[in-house]
Amino acid sequence: MTDSDLDQFWKGLGDLRRAIDDRLDAWLPAADEPPDRLHKAMRYSMFAGGKRVRPILCLLACRAVGGTDERAMPPACAIECIHTYSLIHDDLPAMDNDDFRRGKPSCHKQFDPATAILAGDALLTIAFGMIGRHTTDPEVASRLVVELADAAGWAGMVGGQMADLQAEGNTPDGDALHFIHQRKTGALIRAAVRTGAIAGGAPDGPLDMLDTYARSIGLTFQIADDILDETATSEEMGKTVGKDKAAGKLTFPAVYGIEESRDRAFRITDQAKRAVEPLGEPAEPLRKLADFIVKRTA
């Protein structure tokens, strides 16, 4: 696949992206509903130009096992709510203290830190409400809630954020790096694919294949982020870059250097694509997406 083919593929996902945005718009509280400041803040961050990678993954995983988009909408939207809440809390002065996100003032700068804390809390909470309320099969709903709580909580994303903070300034160490990245970014990306597959009714075999795929692209996604933080400009990224290095964060380039990090990312992408090979044509968009994600490293 050439770069322009990949860009074409990414643009071709526009309909999917719009369908997700429409659903988020329908399922979030209206901006003028009191207390309006809370709902304006939730919507400000939710519609700040996110790429919707996680919900797209969720829908594509559901399609890969023959499920309809409709079945994957609850976990897809829930995961985007969780992703957005994590960015809001991450940017807070007490956390990464980042004034910009996606080229716009971060939530606590646009509103204030108290509103940002509450908007994050409300997005995390509504994520579970979306699954409970909009999943037709209660057995599936219950399973999705557990997948999502594990991926987002102490054993997943939040645990990774804590480990990340604790590791600042430590000697670069591959094991610690994997511990952090598998949780901080990997867990939610993995959950996006797994919940999509589960919502689509995947049997154990295909679910395992998709799980391998998801763990691999979760890793390349974070490697790409780490590399871009060192090589891209703030304008390109729409957020402050170079902060990881300055803060002594544990990153792939810090442990392996940029070249070796890139090589690893490409090797892992191949593993991801091979894992879903048996799923055939319905998994083709997932393979393209894997290529698109790793492309960000080069």
Place this chain on the structure above:
Amino acid sequence: MTDSDLDQFWKGLGDLRRAIDDRLDAWLPAADEPPDRLHKAMRYSMFAGGKRVRPILCLLACRAVGGTDERAMPPACAIECIHTYSLIHDDLPAMDNDDFRRGKPSCHKQFDPATAILAGDALLTIAFGMIGRHTTDPEVASRLVVELADAAGWAGMVGGQMADLQAEGNTPDGDALHFIHQRKTGALIRAAVRTGAIAGGAPDGPLDMLDTYARSIGLTFQIADDILDETATSEEMGKTVGKDKAAGKLTFPAVYGIEESRDRAFRITDQAKRAVEPLGEPAEPLRKLADFIVKRTA
């Protein structure tokens, strides 16, 4: 009932309280599990001497409709996790900026604000995981998740906290006061009773009775808190008092005065007790608990 009967009743709930604590201990991540700082912070606030009013209400509501304690344990523990997370976030410098809670340093003072934010996030997340993982009937699990998300999120607790912040310094106004209190404290207390009843298999009739009970005691609980903030000492409360008045918060005494607030609390308690009269003997502990709660106002 005399005061000493009520104290006797409250002490008699010790076994229930221990059963809840044991279950929370079993369902929370171990303190030495990495990243240990996160789990120590979660446990620090969880076992800081909370009275466990909400999980007790949940278990008693389940008993009132003939359910076993075991069935109510998931929502009971989940609600205590949500209550604890809300206290951690509420105490943050960017929110109420309170250095003490239950006579001990608040979470962000004992650890640091970043850890406190993450510990709160993790407690909110694990709450839903507990329901999904430990509720046997998926249909009940799914219903509990929706009840809890609605009670804890934008339409409930978080919405109330935001409205509370927005109302600071406004002219005292009964409608605004009820909007805030029904959400900030009332919603979670109501959810404690409702989820206990649902977990216990309550039909619609008894569920409605318990709902009326729950809404009434949610209100008296907050009136008691408002009055104590003006009349009790910091030593008695284990937290800074008089802050609501100083911050120009909308409270019952601010709108109605202390005497009228007390009268209202007693009238509402009578309504609560009458609502569950038809449930007979199994609901007797709930009626006693209503008396115990209002007693705090006098």
